[in-house]
Amino acid sequence: FTGAPSLREAEASGALPPVAERLPKLPRVVDMAGTGRLPGKHGGRLRLLIGGQRDIRFAPIIGYSRLLGYDPDFNLHPDILESYEAERDTRFTFRLREGHRWSDGSPLSAEDFRYAWEDCALNTEMFPAGPPPDMLVDGRPPRFSVIDERTVRFEWDSPNPEFLVRIAAPVPLRIVLPSAYLKQFHAAYATPEALAPLIKQQRVDDWVALHMKMSRLTRPENPDLPTLEPWMPRTAPPSEQFVFARNPYFHRVDENGLQLPYIDRLEFNISSADIIPAKTGTGDSDLQFGGIDFADYTYLKDAEKRFPIRVALWRRIQGSRMALIPNLNCRDDGWRAVLRDVRVRRALSMAVDRHELNMAVFFGLAKESGDTVLPESPLWNPTLSELWTRHDPVVANGLLDAAGLLRPEGHHMRRLPDGRLAQIVVETAGESTLQTDALQLIADHWREVGIDLLIRTSQRDIFRKRIMAGEIVMSVWEGMDNGVPTADMPPAALAPTSDDQNQWPLWGAYFQSNGSAGEPPDLPEAIELLHLYQAWQRSVSTEERELIWGKMLRLTAEQVFTIGTVNQTLQPVVSARDLRNLPHEGLYGFNPTAYLGVYMPDTLWRDTSEGGA
């Protein structure tokens, strides 16, 4: 095995053991050539621009080192784990690599799982309301057992198909913690006398807060906290630049035995969001995906001529880049009745000229489609994308007439059955001009069918309140977050399961709170979706899940609960020209691709033979 030259000095001085001792006995070998990548060499840095300190959370997301994770084709495979077993989705056994170490050199072992579960999750001081709901199935926690030094097991009574998905998520479930480091902050291990000065020094109130502060993984602000990611934080906030240095104990190697990552350090530079495109275009970023948008592409492409950068276009994975979402729980009785009529939703969908929208805003490069899964998903069904999305004002007019939204003689605008003018106020929380621009086009389209669309913008934080209160009749949001699901991923987004679903916030809240908030769904199709989802939760085989997914997708597409416009829109990804192994095309999204995570940024390397920093 070969370690990075940048660590030679530390190795020589004895601060670090030699590379062979830092790697697990059985490291994860990434087959570069086999996956179309070029084996590279160590060194170099990557500069990234972020809009604020909180965006350093990108580091553990794109690092994407998980117990088990997805590959670009969304197959799960063990990563940190040497292997795992999921029996009927109820009993999960995880086996660690021998000699695997945290970034501070302490061994990764079953104790770290036990600490996370028994000392933290089950600690009533830390979690007064009991273990995190994500770990519960039918309200009951798993049985946890340590099999041996390297093997642990979680076991539920009924199937938990979401467990592995959650572990592989961009922000994973926390079932393993660096216990050796954290015990000094835990009341069960440290004496109050030892804790007191730490509490004071960190300016927190008690040891729980201290532990929480020191163990934050999602926003790596504690440079001392050991990690398993390819790069570990080196900067304590506040700062304008956050440096992440290579983790000397990282567990992956390439086929030539070079320890990954190739890149020595990541530098996150805070810039105001407004000038991220500008700075990217002047070569100030070596890898940029956040803070830039399709609208910047022309400029960035233009900048390719002047600066050693390369612009790739990836595809976004949302079910729809922008969807109009009628609120079936809105308080306005007239509109609620109308919107619950599937004919109205279909008519509104068909009234939208998606082609014009696509041409005007996306150069015709997006796909006109309803809000549904993308071709990259094994669940894709082309007919569903096209369902009720053809631009046909005649049919739309007919549907609206049938639904009782009539045009009085000699008038162009329709009226609601209760006599009011059919003026629909669409609210956006958007800061993006894209939404307002597209809405203006849609307003024109809808005027053709006699519906008047008014745009109103609310502050983002009161937007949610207003949705919940039913004050918003129709909103603009993005479509399904994950447009590339596999059958093994939960179809929660399709059913009323959460209060942040703008089409049925109250029904979602009802489910989420186990009936203590919101309202039970009373639309048969919604109820059916919920039942299907619950069936998925109890399912044990992929085939069964595929079936359920298929039913749910068809139902939602038929019912047009959300009016999708276009999807597979493009996302520029800018990289230094000498950066290797970044695919020219890819899927861009948070879940499940973890932005770049599934494309393994640890395999990126800089081809200095070509020049560049």
Next chain:
Amino acid sequence: MSEPRDLLRIEELSVTFPLYGGRIEAVRKASMRLLPGRVTALVGQSGSGKSVIGRTILGIQPKTAEVSGRILFDDPAAPAGHVTDLRALPRDGRAIRKLRGARIGMIFQEPMTSFSPVHTIGNQIDEALRIHSILSPAERREKVLDMLALVGFPAPKQVIGMYPFELSGGMRQRAMIAMALICDPALLIADEPTTALDVTIQAQILRLLRDLQERLGMAMLLVTHDLGVVANVADEVVVMYQGEVMEAGTTDDIFRRPSHPYLRALMNAVPRFDMAREERLAPLVPVATDTRRLMSACRVAAPVAGANPVLLSVRGLTKTFTPRTGRGLFGPRAEPMRAVDDVSFDIRRGETLGLVGESGSGKTTVGKMVVRAITPDAGQVLLAGEDVLAARGADLDRLRQRVQMVFQDPVSSLSPHMTVGSILTEPLEIHHRGDRAARHEAALALIRSVGLMERDLIRYPHSFSGGQRQRIGIARALALGPELIVCDEATSALDVSVQAQVLNLLRDLQRDLGLTYLFVSHNLAVVNYMADRIAVMQSGRIVEIAPREVLMRTPAHPYTRALLAAVPHADPDHPLDFTRVGEGRSSKHWPAAFRPEPGAAMTAVDLGDGHRVLARADADMSELMP
């Protein structure tokens, strides 16, 4: 002595100012000359261009002025024959700057406004020294202090740290003189240098100027209206009228053989001490103003005829000022200064009380307290029995219409941003008198009655001559047709002919409408002409008060006597004895009965006939009687 030469030669000087749709020819082809060590007096009608000539010599005329002609300056300190044409020097260039202040000093006519309000007197006097000499700061300070003492400040150290607005009119004028003299100039342009000074100090200043003249060979261009002063100090005289030189010659020629009708009219207009009570002054143009019409537009109520009740009654007025000298944040508080000390007097309706006295004795302060422009620390002011100081609301409104004041400083008392027309109509507007047209009529009548013209209504105050501004102030005070007018040096800047016109107007108004005046002046002849009774102030107190004739004939108080002795006469045969004047000014030379000493109670002793004099309560009557 080498060959004779002129220090300054003005040849064919013309100065014009543009005015909307016309121009003002302020100076027309005027020529004159000044000999080294000699005094040339420039006399003439108010607005005849005297001040403009003075400024033009220094090149500090307003930017808008168009100048032609030559001004040749032959500096005695420069090599002989090196004559500079001051007009040809670049404006504010190095050459002219070296002359200004150092070789040519200037005393401005309006000392009140010629000082920067935010710098101390000492700082401003010192400035010329700082530029033109190489003295050290201590030496300069020494020199400034000397100069201040020379111009008659009893406590120069204190004055150095004071701000201009804390000084009385006369004190500012003296500071101005000190500033002009500080560099021992070869030529002094003195534009009415003594108008705000009482005659004793005036004499002291004139003596000082003469000293300098003799000692340093300083020449002086003396602009003045006081023919008495001219007769006493000038060697040559130039008489101007409407921008033109009417007559020029030696003092002798001018006083003994006045030839031009203007000059003769001027001589005739001088008020004399031996005038009969009813005798009128003879103005140049014998205009008769219809007094009733002048005020009918505005007058509210005709005065109550009948006996002469007391209109204004002043009791125990006292005012103390705290100087702001202590510069810096944490300076010690300066000693409070008693400006007016227990002043009481009465004025009957239709009467004029003349108020004369030493410069800085508190006359202006008394006047301002009477019109309620300053609140006294103690005392009472009653107008026809009404308490002036307590009036509020509608009472105050009425009061304001009954009492007016002509300010000593005409410049700062006229709003710089209002045309004369607006200034004159404003009081009427405030009290809703008449309509627009009527108010305009009234303004027109007022401006004519003080000898100005209709077109002057659209001009702004700054473009007038000193005397013209003063007349605007008088016209404004008359606008409301008040019962009582406080005239604070109301005619000091007027030449005798215009002065005669204005004084006659005031007398006519008094005769016809029963106006009452508190007439503050340093010109004793004028006071004599106007006043029924005269009060003399010194150091904040009234030292003597008596009917006019009594005071003039038998002054009791040593200060009054000193005053009378120091009056210069417009007669070369009766020169003033400069060496003796001013002796009675300081109480040191006074007889014990009048000397205010700590512990000695002073009271107004009645000498009969309404003649009262301030003396020790225990003084013997005979000591007091002259």
Next chain:
Amino acid sequence: MTGLPPPGAPLGHYVSDAPFDPLAAERAAEAAPAVAATQGQVMWWKFRRHRLAVISGLFLIAMYLVVAFAEFLAPSTVDTRNVERIYAPPQALHLFDKGQFVGPFVYGRDMTLDLDTLRRVYTDDTSRVEPLRFFCHGAAYRMWGLIPADLHLFCPANGGELFLLGSDRLGRDVLSRIIHGARISLTIGILGVTMSFALGLILGGIAGYHGGWIDLVIQRVIEVLQSIPTIPLWMALAAIMPVTWSPIVVYAGITVILGLLDWTGLARAVRSKLLALREEDYVLAAQIMGARPRRIIARHLIPGFMSHLIASATLTIPGMILGETALSFLGLGLRPPVTSWGILLTEARNVSTLALYPWLLLPAVPVVLVILAFNFLGDGLRDAADPLR
């Protein structure tokens, strides 16, 4: 040389022999046409002499006419779109085609998409001459939001296009948007300026003239108001304005409230100046005449401060015209379809615009012109009010 002896020689007795008539001057003045003029007239005469100020004044009047008749003057409405003509650069206006006079016209254009750089490329087609139409019927609008009409001063040729200042990302005519934007830019902000000035003068005047405890109280109010920076206030206000209000009402509301709060700087300047000026004799004179404080402040004291006021006013105007840029920047300002110059500039706030579509910055031109005009007008007013001129 009349009467002047040679240097140093003794002075002879010179007597002018010109005729002397003491009444001549008066008679001459009487003969001259009466110049009865009020102060206002005098100031107007002086103002007229200032050429640039007069031109600026006329320009501003013209701008306000544009504001009044924006719908008619603009070739299209605010949000008329042409998705075929996105990001079209300005078209040149020609008069002669192949040496022949045709009147004002533009050439037709073809658009191609460059799929590599994703740019729209426009090329003139000189065979298509599209003359402008005048007093033509075009996009329908409601005059002042009330009267339906479709008459325009000029429109593109039938079936042709006209983007004299180019088009934006939705293919909207920049020229039309600038014309429509003038309406908000030149009204609401000015309202704010006026209010803050009125308040600043009144409260500053009172504090400065009276001094004492009145001053103390007003100063504390000023302190409190000055302590709150505008941006947070703006954000807070924007957040509590009911969402149901139309954006223009919200914006007007905020501007007015800001106008109500923005007077402090001016008030302090006025106050400190008055504290010094109130000691002048002419103030005493006015008091003796019986003038009320209000009058003294307005007629005697404030004019002495006019230059500063005029300068401040003309300087505040850009702040108010561009006020909404800051707001829009923070996502609080006006929303489509309402537009203003500030909005137009905010929309152009990214580098792409700068690098690729610079004509979107054109709204800065009227802003600059209006601000210059206001300032030169101010100069003229200053001179008119200045007695020394």
Next chain:
Amino acid sequence: MIRYILWRLAVMVPTLILISMLVFTIIKLPPGDYFESYVQEMRALGETADLQEIEEMKARYGFDKPVPVQYLHWVGGMLHGDFGYSFEYRMPVSEVVGDRMWLTVLVSMATIIVTWVIAFPIGIYSATHQYSWGDYGLTFVGLLGLAIPNFLLALIMMYFANIWFGISIGHLMDRAYLNQPMSWDKAKSILEHLWIPVLIIGTGGTAGMVRRLRSNLLDELEKPYVVTARAKGLAPGRVLMKYPLRMALNFFISDIGSILPQVVSGAEITAIVLSLETTGPLLIRALQGQDMYLAGSFLMFLAFLTVIGVLISDIALALLDPRIRLEGRAAK
């Protein structure tokens, strides 16, 4: 004077209390709170927030308590030097500001000094050469700066500075020097970056200053005391400095009260566009994200500076013009 200062210091207490209430209202005014907007922002990115931690913080910082209690808690904390906790940065407010404070002061002071250094000569020139080509030209340039929104100017300058001089866009120093101790190279890098923000932020202020100075000077230039000074032989420049300029400064001095807070708040929006490491963007973000203690404490700090600034300005006024008697009117 000392009595006056003590009196004014005493008056500051109720003023500051009033201000603190106002500030608290302002940061509380927008509906919702930090956590609400945080959750929404995460959601807009398609991500999920760490709800557990948020609930915990909500309880810890008394968001469930009535508003007056929250206010007292906040004010009480500040009196103890505890400025609260920043939710966004998850650390005490006092630690968040860090380096930003002195960088802000640096930028602001540089801007103010540059503004003055440019504005004073130009203002004087414009006044003494009224209606010359120079006057018109400088007025035009100044107003141009005023008429173009700063953020646009910032963008334009950054872009062209990059295209023409290759200067990297925005920020106050090269990234390499971040978090480094001060060194010669770091100082150099800061200076290299400083001129752009200084120029941009300075434009508006300079034009305003020039115009105000010009008009105030024009008023004073022909005053009698100026003529007196000229008659003494003072050079025009010296005359100008000593007399009219001093009088014209009145307006300028009376505005010191607002300069002081500007020094620490920085030009927020320009700073955002230029990504300056100053406090302005911090404040705006805190306000936008409803990071209430951070915003509130900062606003209070600004308010305190304002109050002090007003006091200084009053004292300076009295020193500048002896006619101004602040302690009440003696004569009337």
